Amino acid sequence: MMNKQQYIDRAEHALYKIYNRFPVVFDRGEGVRLYDTDGSEYLDFGAGIAVMGLGYGCRELNEAVKDQVDKLCHTSNLFYNEPAISAAEKLLAVSGMDKVFFTNSGTEAVEGALKVAKRYTFNKEMGQDYEIIAMKHSFHGRSLGALSVTGNDHYQEPFAPLIPNIRFARFNDLDSVKALFNEKTCAVIMETIQGEGGIYPATEEFIQGVRTLCDEHDALLILDEIQCGMGRSGEMFAWQAYGVKPDVMTVAKALGNGVPIGAFLACGRASAAMEPGDHGTTYGGNPLVCAAADKVLELFEEKRITEHVKEIGAYLWQELEKLSARCDGITAHRGRGLIQGLEFSTPVGPVVSNALLEQKLVLISAGSQVIRFVPPLVIEKADVDEMIGKLERAIQEVKRSVAEA
Numbered sequence: 001m002m003n004k005q006q007y008i009d010r011a012e013h014a015l016y017k018i019y020n021r022f023p024v025v026f027d028r029g030e031g032v033r034l035y036d037t038d039g040s041e042y043l044d045f046g047a048g049i050a051v052m053g054l055g056y057g058c059r060e061l062n063e064a065v066k067d068q069v070d071k072l073c074h075t076s077n078l079f080y081n082e083p084a085i086s087a088a089e090k091l092l093a094v095s096g097m098d099k100v101f102f103t104n105s106g107t108e109a110v111e112g113a114l115k116v117a118k119r120y121t122f123n124k125e126m127g128q129d130y131e132i133i134a135m136k137h138s139f140h141g142r143s144l145g146a147l148s149v150t151g152n153d154h155y156q157e158p159f160a161p162l163i164p165n166i167r168f169a170r171f172n173d174l175d176s177v178k179a180l181f182n183e184k185t186c187a188v189i190m191e192t193i194q195g196e197g198g199i200y201p202a203t204e205e206f207i208q209g210v211r212t213l214c215d216e217h218d219a220l221l222i223l224d225e226i227q228c229g230m231g232r233s234g235e236m237f238a239w240q241a242y243g244v245k246p247d248v249m250t251v252a253k254a255l256g257n258g259v260p261i262g263a264f265l266a267c268g269r270a271s272a273a274m275e276p277g278d279h280g281t282t283y284g285g286n287p288l289v290c291a292a293a294d295k296v297l298e299l300f301e302e303k304r305i306t307e308h309v310k311e312i313g314a315y316l317w318q319e320l321e322k323l324s325a326r327c328d329g330i331t332a333h334r335g336r337g338l339i340q341g342l343e344f345s346t347p348v349g350p351v352v353s354n355a356l357l358e359q360k361l362v363l364i365s366a367g368s369q370v371i372r373f374v375p376p377l378v379i380e381k382a383d384v385d386e387m388i389g390k391l392e393r394a395i396q397e398v399k400r401s402v403a404e405a
């Protein structure tokens with residue numbers, strides 16, 4: 001086996017330089033632990049950015065995927081396949097939505113959701129309502145449509161002009177949404193819990209108010225559940241705690257537990273908006289990835305994941321509250337279930353992440369001032385305790401090095 005630096009040199013030579021990666025080469029995983037090519041063990045609180053809900057090396061899932069590889073990987077959407085039917089039925093059962101379209105990624109799920117909104121208004125009045133309201137500090141993906149509704153100037157600027165007629169409101173500020181609504185508004189898109197923007201859950205008043213505004217204007221409410229969905233908030237989908245229902249919702253990340261699959265789902269009037277020929281994908285919803293999603297959904301039910309998340313999420317909350325009281329420099333603590341964030345008074349997020357890697361803990365930041373806790377959903381209290389100990393040491397270390405600088 002090569003040493004770490006050799007891998008990194010080869011990677012930097014061959015791969016397009018688009019990421020600033022941590023200097024670690026992961027080799028394998030088991031449960032909530034990752035192992036690098038040097039054999040070091042890491043406790044993982046990042047889950048590959050909220051993907052590995054069931055953790056690494058999940059036996060039953062691996063078996064299901066292996067069986068499907070041997071049976072049939074791909075046929076195209078010109079034909080039906082059994083795993084897609086089964087996965088779709090399970091997804092509808094846990095969401096209460098009416099129709100599913102499988103995609104290859106989160107950003108493609110967002111593209112599809114935006115097309116549903118456009119198609120809906122086209123059916124109604126030939127596209128006269130063409131404005132979409134999105135949120136500042138949101139994240140919906142990197143393809144051009146999803147980027148158009150991502151409220152981040154830094155991501156958007158080099159790729160302008162993007163889709164026109166997108167208006168940005170302030171998340172959790174209902175008046176700012178109200179001020180943008182007019183007769184041309186066809187949809188509002190937002191994350192139920194903003195992830196990349198720094199872990200901001202929608203307030204009940206906000207999400208219910210937006211729902212009402214959408215109803216009054218016959219506009220679609222699109223909720224992006226790509227990061228906060230699939231059990232992470234303690235509900236299967238985060239909106240289920242708010243007494244509202246979206247017209248369209250997007251899901252990806254934990255849906256395939258590492259196998260790339262996403263979906264958009266629609267209900268009611270939105271579920272009939274698209275017609276044959278309006279959209280398509282070659283890979284999307286193929287038997288291989290759907291066998292994974294189907295098994296993931298089965299295991300979520302069997303392992304009562306949402307109940308576990310509620311319990312461990314409450315414990316994580318309590319321990320992070322205690323830690324915040326012990327360490328100065330922590331200015332806020334937000335989140336639900338196993339999607340939580342700690343905000344620092346200064347932009348030390350990436351520095352803390354680096355210090356934690358030294359201690360063999362994977363913990364990612366969300367923006368420069370927030371560290372984000374999105375572990376595998378199967379973590380236990382002892383893992384939380386271990387993480388807290390390492391985090392506290394890292395915070396002290398960063399404080400010392402800042403004081404010395």
Ligand SMILES: *Cc1c(COP(=O)(O)O)cnc(C)c1O
Binds near residue numbers: 191228
């Ligand atoms: C990660 C993410 C996306 C994009 O998903 P990709 O699979 O990376 O394209 C979209 N929306 C939210 C809320 C996300 O967290």
